[in-house]
Amino acid sequence: MISIKKLSKRYQTKDQVVQAVDDVSLEIEKGEIFGVIGYSGAGKSTFVRLLNRLEEPTSGEITLDQQSLTQLGKNDLRKKRQKIGMIFQHFNLLWSRTVYENIAFPLEIAGVDKQSSKEKVDELIELVGLKGRENSYPSQLSGGQKQRVGIARALANDPEVLLCDEATSALDPETTDDILDLLVSINKKLKLTIILITHEMHVIQKICHRVAVMEQGKVVEVGDVLEVFINPKEKTTKRFVQQLSPLEHDPERLKDFITEDESKEVVKLHFVGGTARRSLISEVAKQFDVYVNILQGSISQTQEGSYGTLFVELDGERKVIEASMNYIRNSGVEVEVVTNA
Amino acid sequence: MLEELFPNVIMENLWTATYETLYMTVISVIGTFILGIILGLLLYLTDRGNLWSNRVINGITATVVNVFRAIPFIILILLLIPFTDFLMDTIRGPKAALPALIIGSAPFYARLVEIALKEVDKGVIEAAKSMGAKTHTIIFKVLLQESKPALVGGLTVTAIALIGYTAIAGVIGAGGLGDLAYMHGFQRRNNDVVFACTVFIVAIVFIFQWAGDFVSKRIDKR
Numbered sequence A: 001m002i003s004i005k006k007l008s009k010r011y012q013t014k015d016q017v018v019q020a021v022d023d024v025s026l027e028i029e030k031g032e033i034f035g036v037i038g039y040s041g042a043g044k045s046t047f048v049r050l051l052n053r054l055e056e057p058t059s060g061e062i063t064l065d066q067q068s069l070t071q072l073g074k075n076d077l078r079k080k081r082q083k084i085g086m087i088f089q090h091f092n093l094l095w096s097r098t099v100y101e102n103i104a105f106p107l108e109i110a111g112v113d114k115q116s117s118k119e120k121v122d123e124l125i126e127l128v129g130l131k132g133r134e135n136s137y138p139s140q141l142s143g144g145q146k147q148r149v150g151i152a153r154a155l156a157n158d159p160e161v162l163l164c165d166e167a168t169s170a171l172d173p174e175t176t177d178d179i180l181d182l183l184v185s186i187n188k189k190l191k192l193t194i195i196l197i198t199h200e201m202h203v204i205q206k207i208c209h210r211v212a213v214m215e216q217g218k219v220v221e222v223g224d225v226l227e228v229f230i231n232p233k234e235k236t237t238k239r240f241v242q243q244l245s246p247l248e249h250d251p252e253r254l255k256d257f258i259t260e261d262e263s264k265e266v267v268k269l270h271f272v273g274g275t276a277r278r279s280l281i282s283e284v285a286k287q288f289d290v291y292v293n294i295l296q297g298s299i300s301q302t303q304e305g306s307y308g309t310l311f312v313e314l315d316g317e318r319k320v321i322e323a324s325m326n327y328i329r330n331s332g333v334e335v336e337v338v339t340n341a
Numbered sequence B: 001m002l003e004e005l006f007p008n009v010i011m012e013n014l015w016t017a018t019y020e021t022l023y024m025t026v027i028s029v030i031g032t033f034i035l036g037i038i039l040g041l042l043l044y045l046t047d048r049g050n051l052w053s054n055r056v057i058n059g060i061t062a063t064v065v066n067v068f069r070a071i072p073f074i075i076l077i078l079l080l081i082p083f084t085d086f087l088m089d090t091i092r093g094p095k096a097a098l099p100a101l102i103i104g105s106a107p108f109y110a111r112l113v114e115i116a117l118k119e120v121d122k123g124v125i126e127a128a129k130s131m132g133a134k135t136h137t138i139i140f141k142v143l144l145q146e147s148k149p150a151l152v153g154g155l156t157v158t159a160i161a162l163i164g165y166t167a168i169a170g171v172i173g174a175g176g177l178g179d180l181a182y183m184h185g186f187q188r189r190n191n192d193v194v195f196a197c198t199v200f201i202v203a204i205v206f207i208f209q210w211a212g213d214f215v216s217k218r219i220d221k222r
Helices: A044-051 A074-081 A099-110 A114-127 A143-155 A173-190 A201-207 A225-230 A235-244 A251-257 A273-277 A280-287 A318-330 B011-045 B055-070 B073-079 B081-088 B094-118 B122-130 B135-146 B148-174 B176-186 B191-219
Strands: A002-012 A017-028 A033-037 A059-064 A084-087 A161-165 A193-198 A210-215 A218-224 A264-272 A291-302 A305-315 A334-337
Touching: A002 A044, A017 A044, A017 A210, A017 A218, A033 A044, A033 A173, A033 A201, A044 A161, A044 A193, A084 A143, A084 B122, A099 A114, A099 A143, A099 B135, A114 A143, A143 A161, A143 A173, A161 A173, A173 A193, A173 A201, A193 A201, A201 A225, A201 A235, A201 A291, A210 A225, A210 A235, A218 A225, A218 A235, A225 A235, A225 A264, A225 A291, A225 A305, A251 A264, A251 A291, A264 A291, A264 A318, A280 A291, A280 A318, A305 A318, A318 A334, B011 B055, B011 B094, B011 B135, B011 B148, B011 B176, B011 B191, B055 B094, B073 B081, B073 B094, B073 B148, B081 B094, B094 B148, B122 B135, B135 B148, B148 B176, B148 B191, B176 B191
Parallel strands: A033 A193, A033 A210, A084 A161, A161 A193
Antiparallel strands: A002 A017, A002 A059, A210 A218, A264 A305, A264 A334, A291 A305
16 A cells, blocks of 8 residues: 655765665555554654655655655645644644644645534544543643544544554553554554554554564564564564563573473473463363463563463473473464573 | 822823823734734744745845844934835824834844744644645644744733833824823923823833733633
């Protein structure tokens, strides 16, 4: 749906040239939630602004639904922008307008008549869950509510794409989850393509289908979220994945549990996809005569299924341990015996 | 009692002078507002990185504004006499004071407008652009709306300065409370007339300040 080819942006500052976005090519499918993650200064903010040409690209091409954005004239670009919604880290609402008037603003810009505008705004207020707050001013709202207004405003002209520029970075964790849930429900309900940039892996894990990792203006890794999580290739990606399950990469703490004792075995269970939901551990403990001692681990839910790692100690007779490991393997979970290397 | 304290004050003259002062102030505040907004917008929009970023126009506007702000008001009135004569067909009375009052205070207000516009969150302008807003929409529905309390506050300050200017203009024949205080009060050693005029001018200033604060507070939704 959106195809980005060799997109670059260079800035000329007084004493140096900054390559903010460097030869980025991506294909984004219709209806997907595509995440771009990177540390600050990676160029992701510039990247998202190139997509609606708030920043003019130095070179490269962007096509949206077979139409080249990069070649549009000023007027056509303005019209096209009405079909590309955008939400911001600091919400960027007009404080002089009420919630209702803020959401109606893009409709005013598009020249929609008062009656249709009212219907649309009422519908959007309902959609983002702000009923009853129509006449409040932004200063009377909480951060999460402000972002809801931002989302409603971005959806007013029925956009084809929604760009999210660090949309949850100014919110507390709980509000972040609420806003992310709202984005997922909008994505499903309206079949809306969402491109979001963030520095929080949690956001990517929770709602994105695919992810691109950016570093120094370049996309260094791209793929399905689950795949990238399970098998991160680049160093930056690994660091981001580690944000979510810091213990997983901390074998030091397991050392004390690993002994020569035949009746005890420390194993690493790797859950990929749907199986992680099942109560596998209880099943093992019930069916086999072993004690299962959970040492550390974490399971994350992604849009494509669950994924996670669990370190457990199996305590019992050697034969039974082998049998239970086989059972776990047969349920589609990877099993790896951890030894002191 | 009042007549004993103010033996030389003729109430009719005082009211006429008050009316003239109010007339000069109100008309010149309106003129200053319009001219100041235009100049202020021009200063802001042509500044680097803004919508009409243009070094030449910005430089010219800034120079004009600075030059007119640098000229002391009493000298500006004198310099503008031919222009006033041409425009108003007279160089005496409250009407004749208007061009000098407006030209003298608009550059000052323009700077206040520029400051007010600079305070508008750049993110909001970016948001409007991302919605596909035209430049005039951004000017009238974002910039001027979002800076309204500061624009009103600046106008209050300017209006009060203008009341002072009307008194100066009065000294060279524009009429109003300044004229009355100088001609009938100071020149004839009638201190009571000077004092009465002062009380009236202070009252006018207080009313303007109060009205400005009231409006500013009402429209500030931050």
